[in-house]
Amino acid sequence: MRALTWHGKHDVRIETVDDPEILNPRDAIIKISSTAICGSDLHLYDGYIPTMQAGDILGHEFMGEVVEVGAGSTLRKGQRVVVPFTIACGNCYHCGKQQYSACDNGNPADNQDIAQTLYGHPMSGLFGYSHMTGGYAGGQAEFVRVPFSDVGPIVVPEGVEDDRVLFLSDILPTGWQAAEYAQIEPGDTVAVWGCGPVGLFSVQSAFLMGAERVIAIDHFPHRLELAKRFGAETINFEESQTYEALMEMTGGIGPDACIDAVGLEAHGFFVDNIIDQIKASTFLGTDRTHSIRQAIIACRKGGRVSMPAVYGGFVDKFPLGAFMEKGLTLRTGQTHVQRYLPALLNAIMEGKIDTTFLISHRLPLEQAPEGYRMFHDKQDEVTKVVLKPGLDRIAA
Template sequence: MRAVTWQGRHDVRVDSVPDPEIVNPRDAIIKITSTAICGSDLHLYDGYIPTMRAGDILGHENMGEVVEVGPKSTLKKGQRVVIPFTISCGQCFHCTKLQYSACDNANPATMTDMSETLYGYPMGGAFGYAHLTGGYAGGQAEYLRVPYSDVGPIVIPDGLEDDKVLFLSDILPTGWQAAENAEIEPGDTVAVWGCGPVGLFAIQSALIMGAHRVIAIDHFPRRLELAKQLGAEILNYKDTNIREALFEMTGGIGPDACIDCVGMETHGLGIDNIVDTVKAHTFLGTDRPAALRQAILACRKGGRVSIPGVYGGMADKFPLGALMEKGLTLRSGQTHVQKYADVLLEMIQDGKIDTTFLISHHASLEDGPAMYENWHDKQDEYTKIILKPGMERTHVA
């Protein structure tokens, strides 16, 4: 089959690789109909996530048609399914607490040494995201093996096209969990750093949960316009001192909740971010947490900070004093997709959530490398990319 593979920093290719096979009784094989490039895939593209190996198949936002099932799978051939990016057994301590992204059984023990050293405990399993998360092949390919297919896949009713439901795989529940972790109450003012796909879904979710005001922070005009269309007030951090603006907009109180949807590769010209960038490029540091610093400092006393943005290592100049002295609550983590799948699917069916507004491009699988480059370099124009195996190649520049 054909698949998008990682070969090194800024080196993504489409190669012919072996077709996946049933390995365990609970496995299933799906034929991919739609697969998206995620913002966190850019961390792989930029070489910031360790344990990637040349030839690894990318892609963790996937859906398709079931074509083969193991004897203990609950799926049936011909069903359309969305595949959560988290691989979860459904039976371990964490899965029984609905903490699916922390599953203890999905990440093979031989793969967990580095994550246990970095984080204290092994990471959960995930598709297409380095050997820290199990080394599983991703779905930017023609076919995908789905472990624990009796737990993860979301069966899609007839009549719902891929574009409306594909993002149940990751970014929609990630935005929803981000808003839930912010413990939004009716009347709250919520500030969201980053208007990429997760940020936009966090804005949408916060408003559904009853936020009175959502203030969106970014610098790409198209992203800010999408946030405005959702009902957010917008701030361009290149034109505005964000802390001063939030102070004024909230009558000197600060936002009730702050959501960092940026993560480890914050952009900006602040001296702290310039130092972070230099350290990252000289291997003296890892993450660039300027957005998180802003969120913690801007949040009101007694407020809440939610972190759906991906971080991978150690952060310098972390404002621990502000976090403690202001009495902030901080919640973070990879998304427990299966926990939210049913309610979000129902909201899509009822028309309460639109997932299609941020899609800017559809392309063939063969266009994958060019699309990665464009997603990386033209984020104002490329707001969300869906790759479709079998689609005629567009030869995009």
């Protein structure tokens, strides 16, 4: 089959690789109909995530048709499914608490020591996202093996287009969980750092959860315009001082809740961010954490901070004093996708949530390297790239 493989920083290639096979009775093989490039994939593209190996197949946002099942799968051949990016067994202690991204069995034992050394405990398995998360082949390919297929995938109703449901695989549940973790109450003012895909779904989710005002922060004009579609007020941090603008907009109190949807590659010519970039380039640091610092400083006393954004290593200049003295609450973590799928699918079917607005480009799988370059270099124009295996053949 054809698949997108990683070979180093800014080096991804479409290659012919072995087809996946059933390895466990609970496995299923999915023929991919749509797969997307995620902002988190750009962290791999930029070489920030450790334990990648040359030839690894990328991609963790995908859906398709079931073409083969193991004896323990509950899926049937011919069904269309969306697959969560988190791989969870459904039976362990954490899955029993619906903490699927903390599953003890989704990450193979041979890989668990890597994450345990870094984080104290092994993390769940993830598709196409390094050997620290299991070394699983991803879905930017023609076919993919789905472990624990009796737990993760959700069956899509007949007649529903891929574009409407594809983002159930990751970014829609991630934006929803981000808003849920912000503990939004009716009348709240919520500030969202970053108007990428997760940030925009956080904006949409915050309003659905009862926020009175949502303030979206970014520097890409097109993305800020997308946030305005949902009723958000906006701050362009290249034109305004974010903290000062937030204080003015909230009467000096600060937002009730702050959501960091930026993560370890924060942009902007800020003193702390420049220092972070220098440290990263000289291997003295890893993450650029300007946005979470700013969220903590700006959040009102007694407020809540939600951090769906990806961070990978150790940070310094963390405003722990402000965090403690202001009595803030922070919630974060990989998304428990399986927990949210039924309700979010219903919301899509009822027209309460729109996902198609986000798609800016559709490309054949064979053009995936070009899609990565576009998404990386033109983030004001490219909001979401959807890859379609076989699209070139269909068009021909």
